[in-house]
Amino acid sequence: MSALSLRSRVLAFAAAGAAALAATPAAEAATGPYQASFLGAFTTQLVSDKNIDPQGANDWSCNVPGRLPIVLVHGTWESKYSNFAYLSPKLKGSGACIFTFNYGASNPLLPLFGTEDIKDSGRELGIFVDQVLAATGSTKVDIVGHSQGGMMPRAYIKYWGGASKVRNMVSLAGTQNGTTLLGIGTLGRQLGVLAGVGLVLGQAAADQVEGSAFITALNAGGQTVAGIRYTNIVTSYDEVTTPYRNGYITNNPAGAYVANINLQNGCFTNFADHLSMTYSARTLWYVKNALGLPNPSRATCDVQLPVF
Numbered sequence: 001m002s003a004l005s006l007r008s009r010v011l012a013f014a015a016a017g018a019a020a021l022a023a024t025p026a027a028e029a030a031t032g033p034y035q036a037s038f039l040g041a042f043t044t045q046l047v048s049d050k051n052i053d054p055q056g057a058n059d060w061s062c063n064v065p066g067r068l069p070i071v072l073v074h075g076t077w078e079s080k081y082s083n084f085a086y087l088s089p090k091l092k093g094s095g096a097c098i099f100t101f102n103y104g105a106s107n108p109l110l111p112l113f114g115t116e117d118i119k120d121s122g123r124e125l126g127i128f129v130d131q132v133l134a135a136t137g138s139t140k141v142d143i144v145g146h147s148q149g150g151m152m153p154r155a156y157i158k159y160w161g162g163a164s165k166v167r168n169m170v171s172l173a174g175t176q177n178g179t180t181l182l183g184i185g186t187l188g189r190q191l192g193v194l195a196g197v198g199l200v201l202g203q204a205a206a207d208q209v210e211g212s213a214f215i216t217a218l219n220a221g222g223q224t225v226a227g228i229r230y231t232n233i234v235t236s237y238d239e240v241t242t243p244y245r246n247g248y249i250t251n252n253p254a255g256a257y258v259a260n261i262n263l264q265n266g267c268f269t270n271f272a273d274h275l276s277m278t279y280s281a282r283t284l285w286y287v288k289n290a291l292g293l294p295n296p297s298r299a300t301c302d303v304q305l306p307v308f
Contacts, residue, residue, distance in 0.1 A: 029053045035085035038275045038307050042082045042111075050111030054085045056092025057100045060135045064097055068167055069136045070291065071129060072100035075147025075173075076204050077112040083146050086279045087287065091144075094293040099132045099141075104148075104204060114148050115202030118214055121148075122155030122162075129156070129165055142168040142291050146278050147241065148204055150174020150232070155218060163225045170290045171232045172283060173274050176223060177246040178210035182239065210246065223249045224256035231259045231290040233283060237306055240274035261286055266299065273306035280304040 032052040035041040045052060057072065057080070070091060074083040080100040092098045103124040104114040114121065129141055143153045143166055150171030156162035157169075207214035224230055234247035241247050248260040263270050263282055272280045281302040288295040 029058070031055055031057075032081050032085060034089050035279075037086075037279050038082065041085035044085075045079065045081050045111040050079065050106065051102060052081050054081050054088035054100065056089040057084070057098045059097065062097035063136050064095055067096055068140055068142050069097040069099055069132050069138055070142045070144060071125075071132060072098065073125065073143060073145035073149030073153060074100070074102070074114060075145075075149045076104075076114045076202070076208070077107075078147070078149075079111050079113050082111065083149070083278055087144070087284060090284050091288070091291075091293065094288055094295075096291070096293060097136060099128070101128045103128075115204050117203045118148065118152050118207040119155050119159060121152050121204070122158075123160050125153060125156045126160040126162055129162065133165065140165055140167045142166075142170070144170040144172070144287055144291075145174060146172040147274065148175060148208060150247070151176050151208075151218075154223065157225055157228070158218065163228070166228050168229045168231070168291055170287055171230070171247065171249075172277055172287075173234055173238050173241045173244070174232060174247050175208045175215075175241050176232065176249050177219065178212060178215040179208055179240065179246055180210050180242045181205065181208075182242055219251060222251050222253040224252045224254040224258060226254040226256055229257040229290070231261065231286070233261045233263060233277075233286050235263045235270075235272045235274070235277050237264075237271055237273045238277075239308060259290070267301035269301060269303045271306050272304040273308060275307040276304055 029051045030049050032044055034055050072084045074080050079102050084100055088098050102113040104116040104121045106113045132141055145153055151174040153169055230249050232248050234244045236244055238244040249258050252258050263272055267282055270282050277283050281300045285300040
């Protein structure tokens, strides 16, 4: 056998192994308890396995005819459990198959993920979506993401072949147009030390600064793709995605369906901030409505307090 032939066989074997790995569901993780608050979920995770699943998620035998699987995507310095310990079991109880994962590396001491280069995280999402499609036999997924997770799937759609695999993109306080990080990003640009933001807070934080090279490239040519439905839910009390209207999609040359929703409109008792909004019954109503899940006819108005 020639050296060239042997090399070709080795490369083919390696490629086949990589494809098999991409099609294999993630290793089974322990399931944490249901939580009604972010602080409860975060505290639970601190004293347990940082890779625990939220209830209702990652049943790889789940298949509901007529319903697309839902992929939940956590935010920066969060995790699948701390973000979705409330939403995941609620959506599962509405008759949907729920899947979620941790991405973007992790803090070695704390259960914090989503800190790495966002374009690379879009590739991670693509691998996970392919696992979900292979397991369920579906051709598309619905995505619900919080903060970075409400924007990062657009990198998957734009750069990693996700345009044909997503039906609904539901964003909760997503950094669609970046964030001032309460002025830190603006100050960093003025001082010429934007790279320092990434060094201290992680590359994902630098990528999300309003006007960053990543956000500029992602939004170039428009923020939507024809055939995908975009629902963007924001809270007026957001202290992370700032200003909160940066969570809206406003550049829609594709003519896609876009709904921009403020949680507080019509509900003055909801004071959800960036972290507590994924634990709000009102958020749940809007998510279920966007995905066509069984829902009361009128939006829930709850009493929701901020984490900070």
